Amino acid sequence: QVALVEFGGGLVQAGGSLRLSCAASGRTFGSYVMGWFRQAPGKEREFVAFISRYGGNTTYADSVKGRFTISRDNAKNTVYLQMNSLKPEDTAVYYCAARAAAGSRSQAAYDYWGQGTQVTVSS
Numbered sequence: 001q002v003a004l005v006e007f008g009g010g011l012v013q014a015g016g017s018l019r020l021s022c023a024a025s026g027r028t029f030g031s032y033v034m035g036w037f038r039q040a041p042g043k044e045r046e047f048v049a050f051i052s053r054y055g056g057n058t059t060y061a062d063s064v065k066g067r068f069t070i071s072r073d074n075a076k077n078t079v080y081l082q083m084n085s086l087k088p089e090d091t092a093v094y095y096c097a098a099r100a101a102a103g104s105r106s107q108a109a110y111d112y113w114g115q116g117t118q119v120t121v122s123s
Helices: none
Strands: 003-005 008-015 018-024 033-039 046-051 057-062 068-073 078-085 093-097 117-122
Touching: 003 093, 018 033, 018 093, 018 117, 033 068, 033 078, 046 068, 046 078, 057 068, 078 093
Parallel strands: 008 117
Antiparallel strands: 003 018, 018 078, 033 046, 033 093, 046 057, 068 078, 093 117
């Protein structure tokens, strides 16, 4: 069992940056692949990125590749999403999720979810 809490959302102008954090409870954080997803108003929740258990492998959605970076610090039970060159279309609620298996782009594959944090990018 793991509980997830996201931090770091807010309002930023287009072209700006934000760093999201997701803090996990429990002693087994390193056992989980961690993912970030987002849901814009009126749209389905979509995959953003995931990172392997020890951080050696990352995968990104094409829409964020080259602008966003996912990382993790297992000693701090935290996963991060550094978001640069933000665009208005990045506006969404961002969720972190944990999966006790191999990485996946499918939200249905994740076992645990945070409550989400709002990111708003103004033009």
